[in-house]
Amino acid sequence: MLTIPSEEASITQDDAAAAVAAANSAVANIPQLKDDDNGTAHHLHHSYAPQHQHQGYDALAAQNLAPQQHQQHQLDPQMQQHQQQLHNVPQRMTHQHHLQQHLAQFAQDHHNVQQHDRDHLLSQQLAQQHFQQQQQQQQQQPQLHHQQIPLQHQQNHQLSQQNHQVLTQQALNQQHQVLNQQIPQQPHHSLSHSHHLEMLAQANESDLLEAANRKVAPRSSDLFRVGPPFSETRHHQDIYCKGNDMDVNPILEARIDRGFEVGENGTWIGYKRNYFTLVSSFSLENFDFDRFISNKFYTYEKSSRNGEPAGESKVEISYFAVRLVAKCSDDDVSISLIQHTAKRDKGPQFPPPIYPAVPGDLPDHETVKASCNKRNGGKIENMNKVFYFDRGDYYRNVNLDTLKDNSILKNYPSDSIARVARFERIQFTSSIRVKQTASNSRYFTLHVELLGIIEDEDLQIQPILLSSIESPPLIVRGRSPSNYHKDRTSGYRGHIAQH
DNA sequence: TTCGACACATAAGT
DNA sequence: CACTTATGTGTCGA
Numbered sequence: 001m002l003t004i005p006s007e008e009a010s011i012t013q014d015d016a017a018a019a020v021a022a023a024n025s026a027v028a029n030i031p032q033l034k035d036d037d038n039g040t041a042h043h044l045h046h047s048y049a050p051q052h053q054h055q056g057y058d059a060l061a062a063q064n065l066a067p068q069q070h071q072q073h074q075l076d077p078q079m080q081q082h083q084q085q086l087h088n089v090p091q092r093m094t095h096q097h098h099l100q101q102h103l104a105q106f107a108q109d110h111h112n113v114q115q116h117d118r119d120h121l122l123s124q125q126l127a128q129q130h131f132q133q134q135q136q137q138q139q140q141q142p143q144l145h146h147q148q149i150p151l152q153h154q155q156n157h158q159l160s161q162q163n164h165q166v167l168t169q170q171a172l173n174q175q176h177q178v179l180n181q182q183i184p185q186q187p188h189h190s191l192s193h194s195h196h197l198e199m200l201a202q203a204n205e206s207d208l209l210e211a212a213n214r215k216v217a218p219r220s221s222d223l224f225r226v227g228p229p230f231s232e233t234r235h236h237q238d239i240y241c242k243g244n245d246m247d248v249n250p251i252l253e254a255r256i257d258r259g260f261e262v263g264e265n266g267t268w269i270g271y272k273r274n275y276f277t278l279v280s281s282f283s284l285e286n287f288d289f290d291r292f293i294s295n296k297f298y299t300y301e302k303s304s305r306n307g308e309p310a311g312e313s314k315v316e317i318s319y320f321a322v323r324l325v326a327k328c329s330d331d332d333v334s335i336s337l338i339q340h341t342a343k344r345d346k347g348p349q350f351p352p353p354i355y356p357a358v359p360g361d362l363p364d365h366e367t368v369k370a371s372c373n374k375r376n377g378g379k380i381e382n383m384n385k386v387f388y389f390d391r392g393d394y395y396r397n398v399n400l401d402t403l404k405d406n407s408i409l410k411n412y413p414s415d416s417i418a419r420v421a422r423f424e425r426i427q428f429t430s431s432i433r434v435k436q437t438a439s440n441s442r443y444f445t446l447h448v449e450l451l452g453i454i455e456d457e458d459l460q461i462q463p464i465l466l467s468s469i470e471s472p473p474l475i476v477r478g479r480s481p482s483n484y485h486k487d488r489t490s491g492y493r494g495h496i497a498q499h
Numbered sequence: 500t501t502c503g504a505c506a507c508a509t510a511a512g513t
Numbered sequence: 514c515a516c517t518t519a520t521g522t523g524t525c526g527a
Contacts, residue, residue, distance in 0.1 A: 218520035219510040274521065342519055345504070373519065376513070425520090430502060479501070484522075 227256025254280035360419025
């Protein structure tokens with residue numbers, strides 16, 4: 001049903017040459033596993049963290065957590081059973097088999113919102129499971145060579161920083177301060193007026209002083225700030241439209257909505273202990289949604305046989321996916337991001353999910369802000385319309401079903417397909433080192449990658465890096481108390497207090 | 500110095 | 514309006 005005939009397509013010399021070139025850079029950005037010391041490359045490091053402690057969490061979550069919060073994290077008893085199933089799956093189980101399991105399960109529960117969300121969860125976990133499986137297998141197979149490409153942030157980012165003057169809270173505070181200082185100096189037209197102003201000024205002053213000593217409010221909506229602009233889409237592997245062999249140009253967009261702010265010298269600063277939020281979507285140039293789903297796409301994969309590189313083969317893209325990775329300015333630590341649930345310490349931790357995705361529009365900052373921590377069913381439903389494409393709905397609307405569908409849509413592992421990949425409650429793993437030298441901080445970059453998920457001869461799914469975008473250098477401040485007293489740029493802890 | 504764990508506090512969500 | 518949640522960050526101790 002979901003098997004894709006593996007085409008051993010013959011390609012022209014030119015195609016091959018282009019593909020070689022592209023293939024060489026295709027996987028450059030996929031980080032290797034930390035303990036990957038034998039040079040064996042891994043396509044993906046996202047795997048379902050096997051050592052999660054869910055005890056005590058499930059009951060709590062089942063009672064208290066909104067479905068939305070369940071999406072990526074929560075394992076109710078039913079899901080746990082799923083996990084068991086998935087984890088018990090023989091290593092060489094095929095993608096197809098996976099999907100059958102999934103579909104069977106989906107047929108079982110697909111009625112209410114909770115189940116819809118469970119489906120999201122399942123989708124993601126399936127994807128992760130796939131990748132984990134993939135990864136395991138790759139450890140026994142010849143690998144694509146991962147070529148390191150030097151980070152080239154400086155020019156790009158200085159440019160984009162200049163072009164994106166974001167009015168930060170710091171700037172606002174400074175303006176505010178100036179305003180306050182000006183108040184007493186204004187001409188006094190009347191005694192009562194001036195008196196009034198003085199009182200105002202005094203009130204503001206004490207407010208500000210108080211603010212200077214107050215902790216940042218943990219739930220302040222003010223913590224949502226637009227982060228640095230991302231680079232232009234960089235292409236790693238070409239995408240072609242299956243019908244007419246046209247070269248298709250993918251465009252990735254991403255925005256950080258929480259967790260990073262500009263410091264006074266234009267650097268972007270985040271805090272290791274705090275969450276950040278990032279959203280991303282992609283589009284294919286000249287392809288609206290209808291055109292997208294009425295087409296299939298292919299790319300080239302560098303294949304290997306018995307450990308020897310064996311040229312490139314044309315492979316159909318089963319579906320697209322979006323993932324988030326972080327890189328460090330010097331060493332590259334592969335799993336450097338972690339996602340928490342709303343329960344934080346009391347819940348499990350995951351690597352950021354890989355989102356099977358269709359093209360979509362990036363929602364604006366306010367929308368992302370509004371989407372956080374919702375438990376109300378109606379609101380969640382509305383948000384899901386923004387962030388997800390519901391294949392079931394679509395089939396009902398066009399009077400199709402999975403069996404009749406012949407589009408790329410049917411290859412997606414779940415009915416809930418991301419239009420927008422939303423990464424919430426992400427932190428750099430505690431193991432990252434933020435200090436390089438006494439004076440110098442190491443910096444990080446965030447990369448959003450568009451993946452093409454393909455199936456190899458053995459029906460194993462494999463991701464191929466198609467294109468990516470990256471953030472400018474990000475400074476991540478560590479836990480040292482020194483980072484929490486001066487030059488603080490977030491929250492309303494005052495910039496007034498210049499210790 | 501750094502990290503996990505626990506604690507406190509407070510705006511948002513219901 | 515009262516109750517619950519989510520999350521920045523203070524702190525302790527290995």
